[in-house]
Amino acid sequence: MNPWESAAEALKAEDRTAAATPSPPASTPEPAHETAAPWSTIDEKSGTAALRRLGRGVLWAVVGLAVITGVRAWIVPNHGTTPTQQSPAKTAPAYPTDAAQAVAGRFARVYLTWDEDHPDARAAALAAVLPDGADTAAGWDGHGYQDVLAVQPAAVTPTTQRQARVRVDVLIRTTEKEGTPAKGKTKATAPTTADHWIGLDVPVVQTAGGVIVTGEPGIVGVPAHGPKAPNLKTPDTDAAFGQQTAGTVTRFFKAYAGGDVDSVTAPGATIPPLPDGMTLVGVTSWSADAGNGDDRTGTAQVTWKVGGAQVEQTYRIELTRVASADAQRWQVAEISGGAA
Template identity: 75%
Template sequence: MPTLGPTARKVLGLPDPGDWERKKARKRQGKTKTKTATTTTAAPAVQPAAANPWESAAATLKAQGQTKPATPSAPVSTLEPPALPAGSAPWSTLDEKSGTAALRRLGRGALWAVVGLAVITGVRSWIIPNDSAPESTPTPTKTAPAYPSDEAQAVAGRFARLYLTWDDDDPDTRAAALAAVLPKDSDTAMGWDGHGQQDVLAVQPGAVVTATQGQARVRVDVLIRVTEQEATPAAGKKKATPAKTADRWIGLDVPVVQTAGTVVVTGAPGMVGMPTSGPEAPELKTPEADADFARQTTETVDTFFKAYAGGDTAAVTAPGATVPPLPSGVTLVGVKSWTADAGTGDDRTGTAHVTWQLGGAQVEQTYRIELTRVASAEAQRWQVANIHGGTA
């Protein structure tokens, strides 16, 4: 069988035949040294340089494994790591998979999002939530338009004046006036039999009570003057008894309806009674009085009411105040009482009871007066800033 030359063996990676002989000789030499070793382990002998460095390293490791050290000292390895190039790290860098990097970045992003949310909303709201629920906005509901009460009162008041005015000497005037406020083709007589005479002195529309289908009834108080018929002259007398008149208040409930954007009367009204007395008034708390201030300003109040009745209030009212004077024919009898309310400051209020003479009679009335302090370089004084009737 032909043998391969050195060049062929190197190309094919085959060992040299002489290497096997040298390897066997080294093994026999290692066994002899192991048998003659003392209890202390001597340093391994330096092996001659082998043709193959890997075979030398394997023989050394095998010799160390067969020799047992006498002391528990750590075995010293004769193998040294291969020398590294200058400036290189003693480890290798592995490329990280793209999925792992994406998951790590996603986790970091989620963590920072939680931190930002805690800063905005507050950590306390996470631990102790707010128990109060937000108020729900009420859903707007459609409401029916308000009933035209003002128009209903005006129509009912006009109708009441015409309805309660009649004169048997001129019945057509009443019929024509009622036709203007009634629906077309309505009965303008409205139940009147054509007799008697009656006038309306005053009309006062009142409450409007609504019903279905646009209907309502309006309460109207009417002051009427009834003229009684002249009495026939008695036998033996030349003149008849003159006619008498009587004034009285009566009430009417006038039916109306809203149609075609307006309010009209739907039919004949009903006469109702008038109350003979009003309800009981509640007990009102009287303001605490300031007697000292009332004495200081009594002359101011008296002077004002004299000017009030005399027609010139500009000189007794505070700068900027406007108090129209009373009409002519009113005479001041006097200020019966003046009571000032307790208080402090430059604006004070009080109550005055004043007696006037009007129409041949005297009448007592009540006023609320507002005073203000007016100061100048020389002195200061109180003047009337406003006045109105009643105690409210």
């Protein structure tokens, strides 16, 4: 018999036997066959476990803090506490100092000028600087003669309601006209004049249209002397360089007095000539500041004859070294009055 045919017949007989055998109840599941696990267990490293435990500890700490302080305090800040950084306070706009000084200076010149022979001139001038409808007499009784020679607006002191007080220093000239002839005399006394400084406090107010004078001012005194000067540090000097350039400075002032400084000034320097009527007496002293390089500075004391008198003046001189193909020399590049 063919073995393959025998095997096929045996397989068919098994299939017929299995089909004839009744199936077990559906409620009784077939026991599961144990199979091997699809994974393998790996020992956890100690560092990883420590990090996990630390993370759990931090998480529980945050939960505990939220319970104590309240989650709402984290989300909505407490406005009752003072913030660590406060917003800058709003400041009022600066007072218009320049406009206040201009108005007060113009008013002071008109207010302190009067001529009893022409009273309407003062009233018309005051009307131009006072608010509409203000009294143009401004306290004057209509007598006397006075002129204003100079006006110097000074400090502006703001007060309230956009008002301010402007200090104005005024140089006035009062005139006493000819008096009646004394008994037994045929000629009247000559007019006399006197010049002196006075202070004037002018009240002003800022309006939508600018700054205006709000009322009558008050005459105040002028200090007899200024405040004490601070102790200023004088620059160190270079005696050798001062001696080396003394001739240069002297030649410059001689040319300066003569009105022709082009030959003694550095290329590109522009120094306006002195006014007429000044004659050089001499350079009293020249002191060069310590330093180095091609630009040096120093202080010169110079005596001039002007208006029939001799006056000593102080100048700051800037020298620059000018070099040519075969020589070099120092020339004046800039000059300014005063020791600063």
